[in-house]
Amino acid sequence: MTLNAEPEEVQARFEELDVLEAEFENVELELIRKSNELNAPLWQERAELVAKIPHFWTLVFEQAPTEFDSFILPSDAQIFAECFETLEVTRFEIDDPKGSPRSVLIKFGFSDNEYFENKVLEKKFWFRKSKDWEGLVSEPVKIDWKKGKDPTEGLSDAAFDLFQARKKSAKSANGSSKSKDSELPEYKKLVSMIEESTEASPSFFAWFGFVSDYRWVSAEESEQTAKEDAERIARLKCGEKVEDDEDEDEDQTDYQETEVYPQGGEIATLIAEDLWPSAIKYFKSAHEQDGDDLSEIGVEDMDEDENESGDEIDIRGLVGKGRTSSPPNKKQRKA
């Protein structure tokens, strides 16, 4: 390990890594497309099958790994146990040359319930790039809460309202709108609601109001960034010198001031990449446990509620026994 590297050499290494990373990314996108193609018919089969299994998705959510579980408050679990019926994850830009195979739509189906009017809550996440960030951005989803039943205590409404106000303001005052953002009454309202919130973590339902881990990035900005990135890589491949614009002013705006669910992108990823592909595994592990554990997220409560209303549901009876008993240690995460 002898090295007396000149700055130029170091720079060259970094450029080579950038080119290689772009090639890895292309392979990754191809694999997402391949995965989607091969799994799509199985997901369809699974949807038909689990439609016959009550509480399938509630039990999957219950058995989710801790990193996901910690986002579901007991009050959220109660709502899920009562009315959560279907989950669907789709890659809605999988073949869109201007979109990304990483973009994902997460669709929840609910039965009639005492909390909200919606039968379906659909949240779209677009994978987008800005000069200094890439990740999932989303528009807040309107939840029609029944009176006094909103576990987010107005957060999801306020997030939705701000997003609409921003759209309107951008339309009416194109260009100069950016500086006015924090002047919007909806902005001030949301910021003070977030500041005043005493809860350690908000209800899971506030996640429907999520916008971004960083800031909203439009389709146009993302396309432009992707184009510039591709051009830069193409020039590096040809051995051209490419100037970095790293000296640009850093953007100091605190975009997260109005984010109702800062870990929203992480949750979308956990649902799309873990709960969704591994749903059968999690469902089975719910059934391999003792019946007592099933009450953990309120399934038992729901059970009682439904018994009161005349239906006969016995979660314990449904549970049956797993095909095999678990070994002393937790099963190996598959390599």
Added chain:
Amino acid sequence: MTLNAEPEEVQARFEELDVLEAEFENVELELIRKSNELNAPLWQERAELVAKIPHFWTLVFEQAPTEFDSFILPSDAQIFAECFETLEVTRFEIDDPKGSPRSVLIKFGFSDNEYFENKVLEKKFWFRKSKDWEGLVSEPVKIDWKKGKDPTEGLSDAAFDLFQARKKSAKSANGSSKSKDSELPEYKKLVSMIEESTEASPSFFAWFGFVSDYRWVSAEESEQTAKEDAERIARLKCGEKVEDDEDEDEDQTDYQETEVYPQGGEIATLIAEDLWPSAIKYFKSAHEQDGDDLSEIGVEDMDEDENESGDEIDIRGLVGKGRTSSPPNKKQRKA
């Protein structure tokens, strides 16, 4: 959600889920093969490129996510910083019909150092199945420690010795050997070493002695299990009734009594599925940080050591600047 499910109906649903899960698994294996095929030339390119970048893999390990980082003790970090040169991950059973694309070989390359004689430490993990478990199993690797330099304090040697003794005893007394396992002096020695160990967590190098999260499963047993599983799925697909043998006696042996590194399978998975594919990303994030942070795992110490011995290495100089500065929030895990 009206349901008055009979036990037979519930059983039928579970069998359908089993069939579907087997199909998902086949897709998953095909995707691992596809990923290997598409990425192999890029991994080759990367190896050639990073050979020119000193401390590449040490910096990757340093930037690994917390779940991995917690396994590297400060004393391990010191060793890595001083002599860790290359990492290679290969799927050595990718096209073996009797093996599994999930099996993985992890190969560490080291420069001359004061700790051990080995230039290469190669650990093989076979993905195997028993009736009640599936996961990675591995044979302990012999590390030729220099005198007084073993950070595992004899654990890695003891794990290696027990494995050899078991092989020998299985050969000499085929069949009856199983009951004698705990009578082996190497068994007793290892158990008492593990019991007496006062460290909260052992050195990372004890991981080279890892055998299994559950117990050792031989190639023969795994093949037999895979065959029986496949037959069961085939019969279920034909609509045949298949008896479950869930009433079999549960095996109460505490196989983990002699496991020197109970989370060894998890580490193998983290290296193979996270550090290895995302190495460039982690390396770059090391360089986007302030120079000060680089000392975290002892790189600075090593730096000083090497300066003493006359080489000129300036990690800070190497670091340069990342192409772009990080946004206020951590980058989105890609969906």
